[in-house]
Amino acid sequence: MTSVNVNGVHGKALSWEMKDGALELALDQPPCNEIGTAMLEELEAFVPVLEAAAAENASAVILYSKQPAGFSAGADLRELYAAALPRTAEERVEGVREFLERIHWVLNKIDAVGITTIAAVHGVVFGGGFELALACDLIVADKLARFCFPELRLGLIPGFGGIPRLRRDVGNAVVRDLLLTGRSVNASKALSLGLVSQVSAEGEALQVARQTAAQIGKLDRKTTAEAKRFLKPIPRDEMRAEIEIFCELFARPVVMEGLRKFVENTDAQPYLP
DSSP states (O other), rough: HHHOOOTTTTTTEEEEEEEEEEEEEEETTTTTBSHHHHHHHHHHHHHHHHHHHTTTTOEEEEEEHHHHHHHHBBBOOOHHHHHTTOOOHHHHHHHHHHHHHHHHHHHHHHSSSSSEEEEEBBEEEEEHHHHHHTTTSEEEETTTOOEEEGGGGGGGGOSSHHHHHHHHHHHHHHHHHHHHHOEEEHHHHHHHHSSSSEOOOTTHHHHHHHHHHHHHTTTTTTHHHHHHHHHOOOOOOOHHHHHHHHHHHTTTTTHHHHHHHHHHOSSSSTTTT
16 A cells, blocks of 8 residues: 555554455454444544555455454444433434434445455444444354344434345345344344355354455456446435434434433443343
């Protein structure tokens, strides 16, 4: 890379480096890589690195987590509640809309970049973390990984583009089941549904992703990019509609009450079902 810093970049929420020809992005913000302002800003800073990796013919991009609890528990609900509490309903909606538009921009860049992207996931893959994984081309799941959209418990829908991306990849029946029940599915079930491409032994998802990246590196980059563009059209109209629905729901008092209960929950892992 000539114009961006790829090696040895360590932020507050994540880091990236080139390893054996692949660009690796490590999420590393305790307790479980909640996606708030800090994570979003560093993901935005990662986008030009991602695009440079594609231009320089890196073999692949791998996203993974260094946090033992899992890949990501989703949006930082504590930060969201603290920011929304002193505001009027209109101000809350304005703030959340700005955040959603920014995270959509990042995930669309990951989705569309002309290089194969692989999410190596373990443990909790919930809400916005699930949506981040869905933006990648391939998901390699540790056998103990669990996937869930818990947003309806807060009176919301997923807001990071997850519903349109999931509908693009699997049948509507799967989407309805995950969304309307709020329950989680394990890695083997996710494999049978087509949510993930490979299931690894416990603790081996990153290694399997690296092996997959090495295999991808043997292929012609231009062909791979064209195939990806053909196979993964971004459902932009549905995503814009998703933002509007999310913002409409977010203005309701029931959402603030749901966020309050979550923030006041004393469980060690309140995001678990």
